[in-house]
């Protein structure tokens with residue numbers, strides 16, 4: 001199973017996938033390429049060490065969002081992936097992209113969807129005062145963190161939690177769910 005992984009940030013979830021492949025935990029998964037929406041992400045830098053191909057479709061290089069979407073779609077298609085994984089990719093893609101990868105664009109989100117979608121899922125859950133939040137792996141559509149849910153797991157909010165401390169605990173679970181989802185997909189079980 002060939003995957004393209006899209007990142008915007010530190011790529012620690014991506015690193016977990018790289019490590020799982022290296023350790024033989026995901027024997028049928030190959031990262032065809034890792035792409036970012038801007039230059040200088042740690043996520044892309046991590047790939048140099050692992051010898052993984054990278055690309056940047058820089059959002060700021062395009063005056064129209066649709067042109068950026070088109071370029072991203074074409075670039076991802078060029079790798080002929082079975083799945084595209086949004087792993088901390090902080091851009092909404094349009095219909096052209098979703099149609100090109102219908103049912104095969106997978107997103108991870110650090111909250112229990114449909115609660116707390118958007119860029120600040122951890123902060124919003126904390127601000128609301130929930131006692132339990134979590135993470136979700138789902139098939140993405142054109143909405144903001146919407147689409148069929150594949151896996152979900154709860155994470156308890158602890159007294160004194162900050163956005164950072166809570167997000168770190170969520171990401172530990174998120175990495176496990178992402179790897180389990182990839183194993184399912186590679187086995188045709190999703």
Ligand code: GRF
Pocket residue numbers: 007008009010011012013014043087088089108109110171174
């Ligand atoms: C993850 O929690 C992801 O769900 C969210 O941003 C985080 C990405 O972390 N959208 P990293 O870049 O994998 O470290």
